[in-house]
Amino acid sequence: MQFSFEIPNSSLKKDKYDVVVIGGGPAGLSAAIYLSRFGLTNVVIEKDIIGGQINLTSEIENYPGFPQGITGEELSSKMEEQAKKFGSEIADDSVEKIEKTGNGFKVYLSGDKFVEAKAVFLATGAAPRKLGLPKEEEFTGKGISYCAVCDAAFFKGKKIIAVGGGNTALEEAIYLSDFASELILVHRRDKFRGEKILVDRLKEKPNAKTIMNSVIHEIKGEDRLESVVLKNVLTEELTEIKTDGLFIFIGYSPNYKLVEKLADIEHGFVETDKYCETSTPRLFAIGDVRNKRLKQVTTAVADGAIAAEYCYRKYFEPY
């Protein structure tokens, strides 16, 4: 048995920074590394846990440099260490509001505190999306979950239905199949969107099967989840399946609320130019919150680097 030990973050040390980075996932930490190396003072403010969503995944296998795969927890702690090494601060707080001032921003934190920044990087990522069905909220924690690493242990030897068709759904279904007696992955299309290697691996699991072209039509149960009704999107046929657990991995809703008055929002994502700058100068959006095609750790860290370099050249570089 191996144990890991997570260490908490401290609170903010100063009240003025060149750049405030909101969100401590891969995008925010990558930006911090580059900002510090350009000599800009910066703080990464994280309200939950450093690494963000990658903590929810069992393992990251497609981030270059780690051929054996790496856990989200380990990767984020390495990125954090790297950012700190170059002088970035990591602080535990939540940002309530961003206000534009004459030549920068005031970033309001919990309890009426604020910090000033000449530029702000929004790296708030996204939260798991919900199906939006009746009883979904009521049964969250009563059979319904959005976090396999958190809750898989409660479904040992039980039947689980998972929903989704991307990398996350496939990875988490594979992880859950090691706990479940039977796992069914339901996807609304005829093919999975995720990588072939993951599709193949799921197929090898003897207790896993897939149901394609189907969506969760109804969630049923008295006091807890008892069954779901699937609807075949081609034939409209309804099938009820009894289950102990329902794990939902149907994508993410970006956390854009902080900048909805400062930036253009497209389908819930923050619009930027190719350097990740929003319609408000000095306000950047990086990582999963930004409107872009591929949302991965690799593209998140790229956003951080691109935005940091551009921000430095445009607003800070001495002539």
Added chain:
Amino acid sequence: MAMLSEKDAQQIREMFEQNLKDNVTIVFLGTNEKGSCQYCDVIEELLGEVSALSDKVSVEVHKDDKEIEEKYGFERTPGLAVVDAEGNDYGIRYYGIPSGYEFSTLLEDLFMVSTKESGLSQATIDQLKKIDKPVNIKVFVTPSCPYCPKAVLMSHKFALANPNIVGEGVEATEFPVLSSANSVEAVPHIVVNDSHSFVGALPEVEYLAEVLRGIGMM
């Protein structure tokens, strides 16, 4: 081999220097009963390493000690309490191994008891002070749940604010019978006075509302 890496140990040492004010003590109740405490030895070793990182942190290890069990009202083992230098007990409890994300909860508890600062808003503290009957908040967690420390810590902050409140973190997989009796299927799962439950690391105001609802004060 040491439980904590040298790098982690150094980081914790620095955090202790920055964040600890008065002395604090971790009281640990384990058991020698065969097969009933999988991680007691591991916890003892871990706590020893943690306390070695600061003169201000000490550890009391007890095994099958009825007196300690009653004094702190430990309901099961392994159980941990964080108390101040004078032995004042603030109702801060953790049951199970404080590993993974829950290790950060233990460190935060040490900072909190050492400084007596909960970081709660004055409005919340005022509301909590009105509670005049015993409140038990159980927060079921797993060490791999990144949202869980916030939920445990909130119960500990509430406990610090009012002596009527006991906040218990419970590592769900180590106490499967208790977890299943409380219908725990997702974490963090919070149970107030063994009757009212809610799921999720709610923000301070909503968390408080659920606790007040659980004791019929809302």
